[in-house]
Amino acid sequence: MNTPPSPPGAERTDGSSVRIGVLAPLTRPGWAEAGRHLLAGLELAVGEVNGAGGIGGRPLQLLVRDTAADPRKAAAAVDELAGLGVAALAGEYHSVVARAAATRADALGLPFLCSSAVLDALTEQPTRWVARLSPPQSRGWQLYADFLLGAGHRRIAVAAQPSVYWASGARILRDHLAPRGGTVIDLDMGALTPTAVCDELVDRRATALLLLVGHPEPAVSIVQSVRRDQRLTESLIGAPAGQPEFAEWATSLGDDGAAIPFLRYLPERLSPLGARVGAALRERLPEAPSFVAFEGYDTITVLADVLRSHGPDRALTADSWPHVAVEGTRGRIQFSRTPGISVWQWAEAPVQVVDRDPAAPDRFRILHAG
Known part of the structure; x- marks a missing residue:
């Protein structure tokens, strides 16, 4: 090994x-x-x-x-x-x-x-x-869904690759959003190019796109395509899995990597x-x-x-x-012991939705916490 x-x-x-x-x-x-x-x-x-x-x-x-x-x-x-x-x-x-x-x-x-x-x-x-x-993923991603609803997003696209983890995240979002008036739109990244993702967002009237994909690719290419599409200047890009937390994200995307909300597990x-x-x-x-x-x-x-x-x-x-x-x-x-969780769980771990500040991408803004 x-x-x-x-x-x-x-x-x-x-x-x-x-x-x-x-x-x-x-x-x-x-x-x-x-x-x-x-x-x-x-x-x-x-x-x-x-x-x-x-x-x-x-x-x-x-x-x-x-x-x-x-x-x-x-x-x-x-x-x-x-x-x-x-x-x-x-x-x-x-x-x-x-x-x-x-x-x-x-x-x-x-x-x-x-x-x-x-x-x-x-x-x-x-x-x-x-x-x-x-x-657990269910707690964090439900909090992320609440953040999206609070920000006015009801039609949310998820650009996803095959994975148990990504599929679980999409299911949590769908189950939490549907009773609250939200819709999850699946975009299969095995079939779509980053440019085609932009067309789908426009055609299906999605106001938010969540990246349930690997980094650096195809995440970096998707972000760059959306940022450069004039039809999508008001669209939110999100990365609930936390990719923007790391310096490699900022290095790869520069200013394009700011204002992309993600989950992290720190107190205020x-x-x-x-x-x-x-x-x-x-x-x-x-x-x-x-x-x-x-x-x-x-x-x-x-x-x-x-x-x-x-x-x-x-x-x-x-x-x-x-x-x-x-x-x-x-x-x-x-x-x-937490219902639905098979292991001993720290139930009080802090959860935040944060992003990189467009005015200073090395600084993080807390957008939502729970």
Whole structure:
């Protein structure tokens, strides 16, 4: 398996350390920038845990595996890491990949704290082994639908590629909008060019276009086509999955990438802990830290608290999810059972709809929160 460089000592398996297996997309076609932010948060927190004495005097170490957005690689990595004796799994950004990892972790009896994937159904059946920090897709995308309605949009087109994640998002939008007078118009990006998307928006009188597609392509080409079409100057472009959060988006699109609302998982104001961690992350990253970096930090904060209390026993870790009460960078983290969600869920994770300010694309504007 292709394994990226890991922190010094991360691959020691001599029993002197408490090891956490990490899954993250660090190469294409995975969103490598998201993976890099996730890993930065994880590594920062590990450094602080070890600086405070580790886990019962034993250092905490990360064994990092690159999923490259491939569910099969993720499942194989779970098997490998379980065999290496990790106390728990952490990470992953892509929802479909996290689902494969969660399914395998459940089968093996390996605790998995999912950092940043939102697909509601991470496992087919309720499981004791998996917990999640990021809010479920249904909560975030329903909030996004409310934002669209509040902004006056009733005819909403979705430019979508085939994916369980995109299909789930479109279904959530449709189910939430229809009873409230909204209509979702499906645009199949397997059949349409970016120019044809513009024609469809005009012909079908859509006032908003949501990008349920990969980045950089075809997302960048669609945005550029819509921005340059004089018929669509009043049209809203949205990206609920969060593509505009990352610097790569601004680099690819420049001013065209502003005023495109997306979901992110930060509070309106960071706590003192969040502000301190944000400053430390900024020193590790070549750009401002995304919400994914904070999710990474909070993941280790939770796991370290559990491991300090019970040691690296997998069954005891899984049994600890309902008893977690930890101050994270974005609020107090506690897990509960949520209707329709098969894993232990942080139900109070903050959710915002934000965009990049056209007057200053490096600055974000909060448009809606819940």
